[in-house]
Amino acid sequence: MLKLKKINKSYKTGEFKQHALKDVTIEFRKNEFVAILGPSGSGKTTLLNIIGGLDRYDNGDLIINNQSTKEFDDSNWDAYRNNCIGFIFQSYNLINHISILENVEMSLTLSGVDKKEKKQRAIEALTKVGLKSHIHKKPNQLSGGQMQRVAIARSLVNNPEIILADEPTGALDTKTSKQIMDLIKEIAQDKLVIMVTHNPELAKNYATRIIEFKDGSLISDSKPIKKKEKNKEEIHIKKTSMNFLTALNLSFNNIKTKKGRTALTAFASSIGIIGIALILSLSNGFDIQIDKFERETLSQSPIIISEQAMSMSEENIAKVIEDNNNLEKYPTDKKVFVQDDLETTMMHTNNISNEYVDYIKKISQKDISGISYQTATNFNIINYNEETGYQLVNSTTGLMPWTLIPTKEDNTSEMLETNYDVLAGEIDTSSPGLILQVDPKNRVYASTLKQLGFTSEDEVDFEDILNKELKLVLNDDYYKKVNEFYIPNQDLEALYNNENSITIKVQAIIRGKEDKEILTSTSAIAYTNALTDIVIENNKGSSIVNDQKESDYNVLTNQPFTEDETKETILSYLGAETTPVAIYIYPKDFESKDNIISYLDKYNEKKEEKDTIQYTDMAQMVSSLTGNIMNAVTIVLISFSAISLIVSSIMIGIITYISVLERTKEIGILRALGARKKDITRVFNAETFIIGLVSGIIGILITCILLVPANILLENLTNLENVAQLNPLHALILMIVSISLTLIGGFIPAKLASKKDPVEALRTE
Ligand code: ADP
Ligand code: MG
Numbered sequence: 001m002l003k004l005k006k007i008n009k010s011y012k013t014g015e016f017k018q019h020a021l022k023d024v025t026i027e028f029r030k031n032e033f034v035a036i037l038g039p040s041g042s043g044k045t046t047l048l049n050i051i052g053g054l055d056r057y058d059n060g061d062l063i064i065n066n067q068s069t070k071e072f073d074d075s076n077w078d079a080y081r082n083n084c085i086g087f088i089f090q091s092y093n094l095i096n097h098i099s100i101l102e103n104v105e106m107s108l109t110l111s112g113v114d115k116k117e118k119k120q121r122a123i124e125a126l127t128k129v130g131l132k133s134h135i136h137k138k139p140n141q142l143s144g145g146q147m148q149r150v151a152i153a154r155s156l157v158n159n160p161e162i163i164l165a166d167e168p169t170g171a172l173d174t175k176t177s178k179q180i181m182d183l184i185k186e187i188a189q190d191k192l193v194i195m196v197t198h199n200p201e202l203a204k205n206y207a208t209r210i211i212e213f214k215d216g217s218l219i220s221d222s223k224p225i226k227k228k229e230k231n232k233e234e235i236h237i238k239k240t241s242m243n244f245l246t247a248l249n250l251s252f253n254n255i256k257t258k259k260g261r262t263a264l265t266a267f268a269s270s271i272g273i274i275g276i277a278l279i280l281s282l283s284n285g286f287d288i289q290i291d292k293f294e295r296e297t298l299s300q301s302p303i304i305i306s307e308q309a310m311s312m313s314e315e316n317i318a319k320v321i322e323d324n325n326n327l328e329k330y331p332t333d334k335k336v337f338v339q340d341d342l343e344t345t346m347m348h349t350n351n352i353s354n355e356y357v358d359y360i361k362k363i364s365q366k367d368i369s370g371i372s373y374q375t376a377t378n379f380n381i382i383n384y385n386e387e388t389g390y391q392l393v394n395s396t397t398g399l400m401p402w403t404l405i406p407t408k409e410d411n412t413s414e415m416l417e418t419n420y421d422v423l424a425g426e427i428d429t430s431s432p433g434l435i436l437q438v439d440p441k442n443r444v445y446a447s448t449l450k451q452l453g454f455t456s457e458d459e460v461d462f463e464d465i466l467n468k469e470l471k472l473v474l475n476d477d478y479y480k481k482v483n484e485f486y487i488p489n490q491d492l493e494a495l496y497n498n499e500n501s502i503t504i505k506v507q508a509i510i511r512g513k514e515d516k517e518i519l520t521s522t523s524a525i526a527y528t529n530a531l532t533d534i535v536i537e538n539n540k541g542s543s544i545v546n547d548q549k550e551s552d553y554n555v556l557t558n559q560p561f562t563e564d565e566t567k568e569t570i571l572s573y574l575g576a577e578t579t580p581v582a583i584y585i586y587p588k589d590f591e592s593k594d595n596i597i598s599y600l601d602k603y604n605e606k607k608e609e610k611d612t613i614q615y616t617d618m619a620q621m622v623s624s625l626t627g628n629i630m631n632a633v634t635i636v637l638i639s640f641s642a643i644s645l646i647v648s649s650i651m652i653g654i655i656t657y658i659s660v661l662e663r664t665k666e667i668g669i670l671r672a673l674g675a676r677k678k679d680i681t682r683v684f685n686a687e688t689f690i691i692g693l694v695s696g697i698i699g700i701l702i703t704c705i706l707l708v709p710a711n712i713l714l715e716n717l718t719n720l721e722n723v724a725q726l727n728p729l730h731a732l733i734l735m736i737v738s739i740s741l742t743l744i745g746g747f748i749p750a751k752l753a754s755k756k757d758p759v760e761a762l763r764t765e
Pocket of ligand 2: 044
C-alpha cells in the first residue's frame with residue numbers, strides 16, 4: 001500500500017549539496033510497527049517528511065495504493081496529509097494559544113467535520129490517551145509526557161492509516177518514555193506506524209521491523225516484504241478546507257494572547273478613521289445646518305425672473321472660477337488674451353411675453369405666498385408741498401413701479417404677512433394705493449421721500465406719510481394734441497386739481513420681520529394691483545393710445561420708431577399695457593419651492609436655449625456656494641486623514657509580518673495536519689480582519705466621544721446646537737474602509753505565510 005522507489009533527496013545550502021537520501025527503496029505493510037534507526041544526520045527525518053507528504057522528493061517515486069505520486073498537486077498532498085497521515089513530533093508541536101481539545105479537533109476542523117461529531121471524536125481520542133480530564137487546558141499547562149499524549153490523540157483523531165513519529169520520546173524521561181512507547185505500540189496493532197529513533201534499545205523492544213540508515217542510505221531491513229506476500233489494501237483520500245470562521249476563531253485566540261499589542265495597533269490605525277469620521281461629522285452637520293437655514297429662512301426668498309437673468313448654475317460658477325485660474329496672473333507676455341464675454345456665459349435675456357405671464361398665473365395657488373410684478377407701465381403722479389410746489393413723478397423721474405398681487409380673499413398677500421410687519425395703515429390691494437417698505441432702521445431713500453412729496457427732511461411721521469395725497473393723472477388729461485404732436489401738459493397745478501385725477505395715498509408702511517432680514521433689508525415702494533388695473537383700464541381708451549395703435553411712427557416725437565422702440569414699448573410707456581420686466585415669486589415653503597421650480601423648468605423643456613426663461617433662485621445660489629466651499633474643505637481635510645490611513649495600512653503590514661514570523665511554527669503544524677496554502681492565508685487575513693474591525697469600532701467610538709466636546713466648542717463659537725453629527729452610513733462605510741485597508745496591508749505577509757515551507761516552519765522555535 002505504501003512503497004518508496006529509488007527516492008533521492010538533496011539539500012543545497014549555498015555551494016554545498018547535501019545528499020540526504022540516496023536511492024531509498026522500501027515497501028511497508030498495512031499493519032506493522034517499523035522503527036527507522038540511524039545516527040543523527042542519516043536522513044531519518046527527511047525520509048519521514050517525504051513519506052508524510054510534508055517534503056517533496058527529487059526523483060524516484062512514492063507509491064500510494066499502487067498509484068504514483070509524481071502527478072500529485074498541492075491539494076492532493078494536503079488531503080493525503082490530512083486523512084492518511086498522523087504526525088507525532090519530538091517537540092510535540094501543539095498550538096499553544098488554543099485548548100487541548102481544539103488542538104486535537106484541528107485536523108477534523110480542516111476536513112470539515114461538523115462541530116458535534118468533531119468534539120465527540122476528539123474527546124474519544126483524548127480519553128484513549130488518558131487525558132479526558134484535561135481537555136480544556138492549554139498545552140503549556142501540561143507536562144511533556146502529557147503534551148506528547150495530546151499529540152498522539154491528535155494524530156489518531158482522523159483515524160489515519162499511517163502514523164509517523166519522529167523521535168517521539170526524545171524529549172522525555174525514561175519512565176514517561178516507556179508509557180508513551182506502550183501507547184504507540186497499542187496504536188500499531190491496527191495501523192502502520194513508522195517511528196524514527198536513534199535508540200536501538202527502543203527499536204528492539206517495541207518495533208516489529210527495524211530499518212537501519214546511514215548517510216542517507218538504507219543499510220539493513222529486518223523484515224522486507226517478500227515477492228509473494230499480499231499487500232494490496234487501499235487508502236482513501238478526501239480533500240480538505242478550512243472555513244473562514246475557523247480561521248477567525250484561530251486568529252481570535254491568537255490575538256487574545258497579545259491583547260496589549262492588538263489594542264495599540266488597532267488604536268494607531270483608528271486615528272485616520274477618527275480624523276475622517278470627525279471631518280465627515282462636521283461637514284455633514286454643516287450640510288444639515290445649511291439645509292435647515294435654507295428651509296427656515298431662504299425657502300421664502302423669491303424666485304426672480306427678470307429681463308436679464310444671471311444663470312448662476314454651478315457650471316457657470318465653475319466657468320468663472322476656472323477662467324480666473326486658467327491663465328497665469330500678471331503675465332510677462334506683451335499680449336492681450338481673450339476672455340469669454342460675461343454676457344454670453346452668464347447673462348441670459350429673458351423675453352417675458354404675455355404668454356409667459358399667463359403661464360406664471362397658473363402656478364398652483366397653494367405653493368405661493370405671493371407674486372409681485374415689476375412692470376414697465378408708466379404712471380404720471382403729481383405731488384404737492386408748500387415749499388417746492390407741484391412736482392411730477394413718473395418712471396423717468398424714478399418711481400419704482402412694483403405691483404403687488406393679492407393671493408388671499410381679503411385682498412392681502414400671504415407673502416406680506418409672513419415676511420413683513422405692518423407698522424402703520426392697512427393693506428388693501430383691491431383699492432388703488434401705494435405701500436411703503438422701510439429698511440430695518442425705518443429708513444427710506446431721500447429720493448423716495450421726494451417722490452412722495454416731502455422735502456429733504458430728516459424724519460417724517462408715519463401719520464404725515466399716510467395722510468399725504470398724490471394725484472394720478474390719466475393720459476387724456478396729460479397729453480394734449482397740438483397740430484400733429486402730442487405734448488405733455490405743463491400746468492401741474494391744473495392737473496393736480498383736475499376732477500378726473502385720481503387721489504392715491506400710501507396705504508401702509510411695512511418693515512421686514514426681524515428674522516427675515518436677509519430678504520427685506522432694503523426700502524422700496526409698491527403699487528397695489530388695483531392701481532395698475534385702473535391706470536391700464538383708463539389709458540387703454542385714451543386718444544393718444546388709440547392714435548399710437550394706428551400709426552407707424554412715434555406719436556410722442558412724430559418721428560419713425562428708432563431702433564430700440566416698437567409700438568409695444570411706446571404703448572407700455574403710455575400706460576396702456578403692462579409688460580413685466582421682472583416677476584418675483586414667493587414660495588410658501590421648501591416643498592412648494594421645489595414644485596414652483598419644476599413648474600418653471602417645465603416651461604423650458606424642449607425650447608431652444610434663446611427662448612428659455614431663466615430664473616434666479618437666491619437661496620439655492622447661497623447654499624450651493626457655501627455647499628461647494630464646504631465640499632472642497634472636506635475633500636482637502638479627508639485627503640490629509642487618508643495619508644494616516646495609508647500609514648496605518650503599512651503598519652498593519654509590518655505587524656502582520658511580525659505575527660507571521662511568530663506563528664511560523666503554527667503554520668508548519670497546520671500544514672502537517674493538512675491545511676492548504678489558502679487556509680494559511682485565511683488565518684492571517686482573519687487576523688487583519690479582526691484588527692481592522694476593532695480599529696474601526698475604536699475609531700467610531702472615539703469619534704462619538706470627541707463629538708461631545710466638539711459640539712460644545714462649536715456651540716460657544718456659533719450658537720448652533722449639535723452641529724457635528726456622524727451619519728450612521730458614514731460610520732458603516734468607515735468600518736468597511738478600515739477592514740479593507742488592514743486586509744490590504746496584511747495581504748502580502750499573509751501570502752508570504754502560505755508560501756512557507758512546512759518542514760522549515762516546523763523546525764523553527
Ligand atoms: P536525521 O533526522 O537522521 O538526524 P535529517 O533527515 O534531519 O537527519 O538530515 C539529513 C541530512 O540532511 C543532514 O545532513 C542535514 O544536515 C541535512 N538537511 C536536512 N534538512 C535540511 C535542510 N532543510 N537544508 C539543508 N540541509 C538539510
Ligand atoms: Mg531527525
